[in-house]
Amino acid sequence: MQLLVIVQLLLLLLVANAIPVIAKDILADRFSYPLDGYARFIDKQPWFGPSKTVRGILLSVLGTPLCALLVGLDWEIGLRVGSAAMAGDLFSSFLKRRFRLPSGTRVTGLDQVPESLFPLLACRNALSLTVVDMALGVGFFLIGEVYLSRWLFKLRLRDRPY
Numbered sequence: 001m002q003l004l005v006i007v008q009l010l011l012l013l014l015v016a017n018a019i020p021v022i023a024k025d026i027l028a029d030r031f032s033y034p035l036d037g038y039a040r041f042i043d044k045q046p047w048f049g050p051s052k053t054v055r056g057i058l059l060s061v062l063g064t065p066l067c068a069l070l071v072g073l074d075w076e077i078g079l080r081v082g083s084a085a086m087a088g089d090l091f092s093s094f095l096k097r098r099f100r101l102p103s104g105t106r107v108t109g110l111d112q113v114p115e116s117l118f119p120l121l122a123c124r125n126a127l128s129l130t131v132v133d134m135a136l137g138v139g140f141f142l143i144g145e146v147y148l149s150r151w152l153f154k155l156r157l158r159d160r161p162y
Helices: 003-027 054-070 075-098 113-127 131-154
Strands: none
Touching (some): 003 075, 003 113, 003 131, 075 113
């Protein structure tokens, strides 16, 4: 088990997911354009919804590699983590729209597993992650994200608790 690497990756996952939220708080609606361009899927529902913006995805994918250097990982690992975390987030949003859940609806597990598992899988070979490492990473992320969300709500940094 690679506890240090798991902690480093969890920090990057936190950064990848926090950057769009922080950007929204700082920039409000400036540069905020839905990634799906308001297009509809064959079920007449949005592909992802209005909360998944080009700004959030782009800033996360560009910001996470910089933070990777700060936690002692290569920038390319940060790029993998940021890109795969956003892909996982889009995947869960896509599924939630198929279930006709409104944008912003929280679904424990579906909100955390893809956006933590996809990056861990993307880094598996480069960091020699085992199945146990990845399971621990996903588990820690799921539990940590739920508790961190409540704390951020109390600090008024989040619109609502998980």
